Amino acid sequence: MQAMKQKTTKTAPETLLSSARTDKTPPEDLPSSAQNGSGAIQSAFRAVPAKKDLTILPALLLPWYGKNRRVLPWRENTDPYRVWISEIMLQQTRVEAVKEKYLQFLTALPNVFALADCSEDTLMKLWEGLGYYSRARNLQKAARMIAQNGFPETAEELKKLPGIGDYTAGAIASIAFEQAAPAVDGNVVRVLSRVLADTRDAATLKTAFQQELAPVYPPKKRGDFTQSLMELGATVCLPSSPLCGRCPLQKICKTRGDALPAKREKPQKRQIKAAVLLFRSGGGIWLCKRINGLLKGTYGFFFTQNPLQKDQLSDFLSRAGLQNFSFGKSEKHRHVFSHVEWDMTAYVVDTEENVSALSLPDGYFVDNEGATDFSALRLFSVQEAVSSLSVPSAFRWCLDLLL
Numbered sequence: 041m042q043a044m045k046q047k048t049t050k051t052a053p054e055t056l057l058s059s060a061r062t063d064k065t066p067p068e069d070l071p072s073s074a075q076n077g078s079g080a081i082q083s084a085f086r087a088v089p090a091k092k093d094l095t096i097l098p099a100l101l102l103p104w105y106g107k108n109r110r111v112l113p114w115r116e117n118t119d120p121y122r123v124w125i126s127e128i129m130l131q132q133t134r135v136e137a138v139k140e141k142y143l144q145f146l147t148a149l150p151n152v153f154a155l156a157d158c159s160e161d162t163l164m165k166l167w168e169g170l171g172y173y174s175r176a177r178n179l180q181k182a183a184r185m186i187a188q189n190g191f192p193e194t195a196e197e198l199k200k201l202p203g204i205g206d207y208t209a210g211a212i213a214s215i216a217f218e219q220a221a222p223a224v225d226g227n228v229v230r231v232l233s234r235v236l237a238d239t240r241d242a243a244t245l246k247t248a249f250q251q252e253l254a255p256v257y258p259p260k261k262r263g264d265f266t267q268s269l270m271e272l273g274a275t276v277c278l279p280s281s282p283l284c285g286r287c288p289l290q291k292i293c294k295t296r297g298d299a300l301p302a303k304r305e306k307p308q309k310r311q312i313k314a315a316v317l318l319f320r321s322g323g324g325i326w327l328c329k330r331i332n333g334l335l336k337g338t339y340g341f342f343f344t345q346n347p348l349q350k351d352q353l354s355d356f357l358s359r360a361g362l363q364n365f366s367f368g369k370s371e372k373h374r375h376v377f378s379h380v381e382w383d384m385t386a387y388v389v390d391t392e393e394n395v396s397a398l399s400l401p402d403g404y405f406v407d408n409e410g411a412t413d414f415s416a417l418r419l420f421s422v423q424e425a426v427s428s429l430s431v432p433s434a435f436r437w438c439l440d441l442l443l
């Protein structure tokens with residue numbers, strides 16, 4: 041076997057821009073402790089009533105948005121199906137990563153009826169690389185309901201569909217149906233907490249701003265107002281070093297800096313050590329469809345949470361019933377999900393025997409997050425795996441070892 045390298049991939053990359061121009065001049069009316077950095081945030085800012093200060097937002101944001109909005113494929117029109125697909129794809133996913141996938145999705149499934157009727161494999165292939173595959177399954181469940189009953193037009197009705205929460209319901213209702221329905225995500229919380237110097241607990245801000253924004257929606261251009269807040273958070277009021285010199289809210293902003301919202305400590309991710317066996321027979325490779333749990337509906341390789349070392353592999357395979365085999369390349373790889381990290385070691389195993397007929401030896405267990413036993417493995421050509429099956433990024437790197 042060759043010396044192993046380790047690579048890392050991530051599901052659901054960060055959505056926010058990081059290359060920001062810095063304008064850190066603090067406003068003169070800030071308390072000195074706040075001007076000096078993020079220490080003692082709670083005491084540095086005075087919590088203020090939000091509603092009074094928010095009424096001016098449409099007048100300041102709409103002209104700015106008209107001139108500065110990015111040209112994005114989902115902004116070509118406000119058809120509810122297009123708005124809905126884009127909002128679901130953009131959850132936890134970067135705009136740049138979504139653009140091409142969005143266009144491919146709409147070309148393959150141009151309306152709610154096509155989405156309702158397509159096969160799971162087609163849907164997962166179209167979603168490949170976007171992560172959080174349950175979003176795609178919820179989209180199809182919702183599409184089947186919409187195909188029967190029509191597209192709901194209010195946030196309250198939209199929230200009854202699978203996969204649609206407060207934020208997405210507000211985005212669709214305001215952008216597609218011009219309702220006064222706020223859509224408050226992390227970007228909007230960041231903008232408003234800074235404008236208002238609002239030190240309320242971050243966990244309560246979303247709900248609070250959702251209620252406080254509704255009365256200040258303008259009579260027209262409500263969808264644009266929703267998008268102007270999102271756009272400001274994504275392009276100007278950045279998480280670190282906001283571009284205050286370019287901000288249409290600079291004159292009313294009480295913080296002009298990145299001390300708020302207060303940073304929360306991220307919970308530690310669960311670590312799973314695993315061995316991934318890449319069986320290769322002739323020109324084909326063995327994959328199984330994951331039928332439960334994490335990455336359900338996608339295709340992966342044989343995966344065991346027993347972190348088998350190289351010197352244990354022969355014994356494992358012999359006890360499973362494999363008689364003639366040899367080892368090819370191997371590689372270490374870490375894949376980071378939102379709540380768990382997989383530390384994997386992959387081994388290529390060449391054999392001409394029927395791998396799906398093997399039996400798991402006593403004392404070994406397969407992935408308890410959704411994969412199945414040897415019997416679920418099927419032989420595919422590499423070409424088919426690459427072009428037709430949805431192989432998520434957690435496993436896609438393995439294909440390089442097999443080519």
Ligand code: SF4
Pocket residue numbers: 231234235276277278282283284287288289290293294295296297298
């Ligand atoms: S709202 Fe504008 S002025 Fe205030 S911190 Fe954000 S970018 Fe700066």
